[in-house]
Amino acid sequence: MTTLTEAPVARKPDYKTKARSDRTTIYLLLLPALLPVVVLSVIPLVRGIYLGFTDARAGRNVDTNFTGVENYRELMNDDLFWSAFRIGLVWTFAVTILQFVLAFGLALLLSQPLKFRGFARVMALVPWAMPPVIVGIMWRLVYHPDAGLLNEVLYRGGAEGLQHNWLGDFSTALPAVIMVGVWSGMPQTTIVLLAGLSGVPRELHEAAAVDGATAWQRFRSVTVPSLMPVIVAITTLDFIWNFNSFGLVYVLTAGGPGGRTMLPMLFAYEEAFRYGNYGYAAALGNVMVVIIVALLAVYLRRRLREANA
Amino acid sequence: MRASRLARTLQYGALAVYMVFLGFPLVWMLSTSFKPPREMVEIHPTLIPHNPTLDNYVAAFTEQELGRAALNSLQVSLSSAVLTVLVALPAAYALARFKTKLGTAALGWVLLSQLFPFVLLVIPLFLILRQVDLVNTHAGLILVYVVWALPFALWMLQGFVRNIPRELEEAAAVDGATRLQVLRRVVAPLLAPGVVATSLFAFISAWNEFFFALVLLKSPDLATLPVTLARFVGVEGIARLGPLAAGSLLATIPSLIFFAFLQRRLTSGSLAGAVKG
Numbered sequence A: 001m002t003t004l005t006e007a008p009v010a011r012k013p014d015y016k017t018k019a020r021s022d023r024t025t026i027y028l029l030l031l032p033a034l035l036p037v038v039v040l041s042v043i044p045l046v047r048g049i050y051l052g053f054t055d056a057r058a059g060r061n062v063d064t065n066f067t068g069v070e071n072y073r074e075l076m077n078d079d080l081f082w083s084a085f086r087i088g089l090v091w092t093f094a095v096t097i098l099q100f101v102l103a104f105g106l107a108l109l110l111s112q113p114l115k116f117r118g119f120a121r122v123m124a125l126v127p128w129a130m131p132p133v134i135v136g137i138m139w140r141l142v143y144h145p146d147a148g149l150l151n152e153v154l155y156r157g158g159a160e161g162l163q164h165n166w167l168g169d170f171s172t173a174l175p176a177v178i179m180v181g182v183w184s185g186m187p188q189t190t191i192v193l194l195a196g197l198s199g200v201p202r203e204l205h206e207a208a209a210v211d212g213a214t215a216w217q218r219f220r221s222v223t224v225p226s227l228m229p230v231i232v233a234i235t236t237l238d239f240i241w242n243f244n245s246f247g248l249v250y251v252l253t254a255g256g257p258g259g260r261t262m263l264p265m266l267f268a269y270e271e272a273f274r275y276g277n278y279g280y281a282a283a284l285g286n287v288m289v290v291i292i293v294a295l296l297a298v299y300l301r302r303r304l305r306e307a308n309a
Numbered sequence B: 001m002r003a004s005r006l007a008r009t010l011q012y013g014a015l016a017v018y019m020v021f022l023g024f025p026l027v028w029m030l031s032t033s034f035k036p037p038r039e040m041v042e043i044h045p046t047l048i049p050h051n052p053t054l055d056n057y058v059a060a061f062t063e064q065e066l067g068r069a070a071l072n073s074l075q076v077s078l079s080s081a082v083l084t085v086l087v088a089l090p091a092a093y094a095l096a097r098f099k100t101k102l103g104t105a106a107l108g109w110v111l112l113s114q115l116f117p118f119v120l121l122v123i124p125l126f127l128i129l130r131q132v133d134l135v136n137t138h139a140g141l142i143l144v145y146v147v148w149a150l151p152f153a154l155w156m157l158q159g160f161v162r163n164i165p166r167e168l169e170e171a172a173a174v175d176g177a178t179r180l181q182v183l184r185r186v187v188a189p190l191l192a193p194g195v196v197a198t199s200l201f202a203f204i205s206a207w208n209e210f211f212f213a214l215v216l217l218k219s220p221d222l223a224t225l226p227v228t229l230a231r232f233v234g235v236e237g238i239a240r241l242g243p244l245a246a247g248s249l250l251a252t253i254p255s256l257i258f259f260a261f262l263q264r265r266l267t268s269g270s271l272a273g274a275v276k277g
Helices: A013-021 A023-051 A070-076 A079-110 A117-129 A132-143 A149-156 A173-198 A202-210 A215-243 A247-252 A264-273 A278-308 B005-033 B055-062 B064-097 B101-115 B118-131 B138-162 B166-174 B179-208 B211-216 B225-235 B238-267
Strands: none
Touching: A023 A278, A023 B064, A023 B101, A023 B118, A023 B138, A070 A278, A079 A117, A079 A173, A079 A215, A079 A264, A079 B005, A117 A173, A117 B005, A117 B238, A132 A149, A132 A173, A132 A247, A132 B005, A132 B225, A132 B238, A149 B005, A173 A215, A173 A247, A173 B005, A202 A215, A215 A278, A215 B101, A247 A264, A247 B225, A264 A278, A264 B118, A278 B101, A278 B118, B005 B238, B055 B064, B055 B238, B064 B138, B064 B179, B064 B225, B064 B238, B118 B138, B118 B211, B138 B179, B138 B211, B166 B179, B179 B238, B211 B225, B225 B238
């Protein structure tokens, strides 16, 4: 956000003491916002974590018992869970990395004094402006085996042999879905990187150029290092968002064909609201949090060590 | 910066590839939405419809389910937006003007809550709302949306409050204006753009939201637009793709307006911190 210039005027002392006596007013002002957040966000979350250690099931008059690690023992032996977990990791890493690489390229281009730059910047925002469900529907139209854009382009390009039922074939479903994930998440990443690029000091570039550094050398030793904090922040956020993503794949394939795109979130959703296994689904959620935190800890620690090296 | 002609050409080429990748799915949906059913079943679909028609839009509008879903979405999103701003406004003012630890806590919660998968949140929410008979009601969904949008709305609004120079308020107070007068005459007019932006944000996040609506609303009569459109997807025959595309495009309009509104500030980087998926 924009910065606020510090006021040169000394504050009136009486105003200050008044502010101090306003403590109660402050809490009264904050209460209407804090109360709903606590009741409908903090409490449910704590309760959700607890549910993961119970045998809670759907239905009004079902007893819920504390079962400790029983759910997790069951998860360990659940092939479907392991499969969803593997697919989730492939999806998360593939989408995050591709998103980053493609968005970085686009951000670099957009920071160049090219013609049509204004138009390109608007276009770069388009996927962000679309609700995930609509993005899913739109790409179903692109991937449609008969009325779809992709197969038709392949046909016109003389590559008829490459035509597929993209979302229906076992081998192409996951890559096809990953492509959509990349598409829909590019704007956020691009914009953050673009903002970061505009913050790289010009003088550094010029100094390096004077010293005879090539464009590639300047990119590696000036641009990337000064962008590192931004890169770490956005890839971390992307990673979390992608791991927890739901609506897009739900609309595209609903986890099919044959579970080939069954992300952990979809799996947990089915457990909870199709089979009514609340406790088990919550346990799944707990495992997901632990995995994300562990992966992020490794990533952030390595980055931190590199930064200090 | 001096770039060779070859480098420039490559850059324009790359930019063109990006534009095709980003724009073409949308162009295709647009094209599909103008195609009559007969063209949908053609073996080789064309980009530009032979006989463009508005029938799909008429169908999307008059189709009872979609029309009702649009009204539901409108009702839920408007209520969420108004409630979010009403609740966030006093709190944002307090956070911006007085130092409290709660501000840091609120910001921390925004970040922390991103980490938890929705499943963990939605099951207990479902149970809590069921206890007070708010499952399968718009009121319940609106409550959830308000809470969901609040942390970010708070953060956005308090930024806007901070941008109003404190001296303006102090000057008015010195001139003898009461606290309430200061808020009404000085703060409110300056804060108006911030309020508009924040309510737009709350409106859009409710309008686009899918997961909570899917879980919390059971009867089709109450379903919001994304849920109804997603339901269409499972059962649509190839001939129904046209109205589906038309309905989807219509459902995108509110967020397009929002982004057109914020576009300049987003690309110039001044709102770059305000990124949320």
